[in-house]
Amino acid sequence: MTSRTGPAPRIDLHAHSTASDGTLSPAELVRAGADAGLDVLAITDHDTTAGWAPAVRALSPGLRLIRGAELSCHWSGAHPPVPLHLLAYLFDPEHPELVAELARVRAAREERGERIVALLRADGIDVSWPDILSGAGGGTVGRPHIAQALIRAGLVASTREAFGPDWLGERYRLPKEDIDVFRAVRLVRAAGGVPVFAHPRATRRGRVVPDELIAELAAAGLAGLEADHEDHSPAEQAHVRALAAELGLLVTGSSDFHGTHKSVQLGAFTTGVEAYERIVAAGVTEVASG
Numbered sequence: 001m002t003s004r005t006g007p008a009p010r011i012d013l014h015a016h017s018t019a020s021d022g023t024l025s026p027a028e029l030v031r032a033g034a035d036a037g038l039d040v041l042a043i044t045d046h047d048t049t050a051g052w053a054p055a056v057r058a059l060s061p062g063l064r065l066i067r068g069a070e071l072s073c074h075w076s077g078a079h080p081p082v083p084l085h086l087l088a089y090l091f092d093p094e095h096p097e098l099v100a101e102l103a104r105v106r107a108a109r110e111e112r113g114e115r116i117v118a119l120l121r122a123d124g125i126d127v128s129w130p131d132i133l134s135g136a137g138g139g140t141v142g143r144p145h146i147a148q149a150l151i152r153a154g155l156v157a158s159t160r161e162a163f164g165p166d167w168l169g170e171r172y173r174l175p176k177e178d179i180d181v182f183r184a185v186r187l188v189r190a191a192g193g194v195p196v197f198a199h200p201r202a203t204r205r206g207r208v209v210p211d212e213l214i215a216e217l218a219a220a221g222l223a224g225l226e227a228d229h230e231d232h233s234p235a236e237q238a239h240v241r242a243l244a245a246e247l248g249l250l251v252t253g254s255s256d257f258h259g260t261h262k263s264v265q266l267g268a269f270t271t272g273v274e275a276y277e278r279i280v281a282a283g284v285t286e287v288a289s290g
């Protein structure tokens with residue numbers, strides 16, 4: 001893809017569907033990407049590739065789809081471990097070790113969701129685990145689905161409020177049994193994929209990892225850093241760009257679209273062609289087109 005003559009292509013490399021905690025089905029997500037004027041969209045549901053096939057089937061000419069996922073990880077160099085997200089692009093979805101690890105994390109998410117609901121119920125809050133599970137519709141379960149139950153029960157007014165300290169942000173927050181980030185980087189590479197650290201400096205989400213850890217991850221096979229993201233301040237974006245330049249990593253920008261679970265829109269942040277081409281060159285799976 002070149003942009004020497006026309007306008008720069010619009011490339012959004014991070015979006016969620018109902019295969020995890022987005023609100024558009026994979027097919028609707030792809031159609032929304034086309035409607036938003038994107039040239040490239042990545043589907044990156046949490047810990048699953050279940051949205052890939054329906055997303056590919058819904059592609060129309062003019063939109064390319066990068067098949068990916070967002071892996072739930074932790075860095076154990078701090079106490080308690082720091083949770084973090086690793087985007088993985090264009091990997092083999094049948095790589096046995098990666099498939100097993102994603103299945104393990106999804107099962108652990110269900111078990112953790114059920115425990116969060118038990119904590120809420122012990123405090124007299126009437127939310128139902130079967131309702132929440134069915135609200136997730138078979139997709140990877142996360143706190144946004146519990147947030148919806150709190151909204152339905154009239155206990156909070158918005159997802160944002162549900163993620164506040166009185167609710168799922170702190171009081172009723174439990175850790176996930178996720179993947180050690182070094183193991184995740186190696187697994188993604190072993191599966192032929194391209195690992196990119198999602199929103200690495202998003203201090204508004206909680207603790208972040210030190211730059212030294214990012215340098216170690218780069219040495220272990222990390223390919224890039226997501227710099228332009230709504231959870232990064234302009235100073236945090238600039239810091240991530242500078243760190244990427246120092247470490248020779250590619251830089252992405254993405255919306256992290258979640259449908260109506262968040263207010264950000266597709267294409268709100270985008271990735272340059274050069275980074276896109278580096279990802280495509282490094283991945284084992286083809287970019288899908290309509």
Ligand code: AMP
Pocket residue numbers: 021046141142143144159160163176258261262
């Ligand atoms: P979990 O993966 O279950 O720990 O839930 C984390 C997910 O919740 C993230 O991937 C976001 O989609 C969503 N999330 C986190 N913080 C917020 C927030 N303040 N408002 C809305 N959604 C959020």
Ligand code: FE
Pocket residue numbers: 016021046142258
């Ligand atoms: Fe999410």
Ligand code: FE
Pocket residue numbers: 070085198199
């Ligand atoms: Fe994320």
Ligand code: ZN
Pocket residue numbers: 014015016070256
């Ligand atoms: Zn995301």
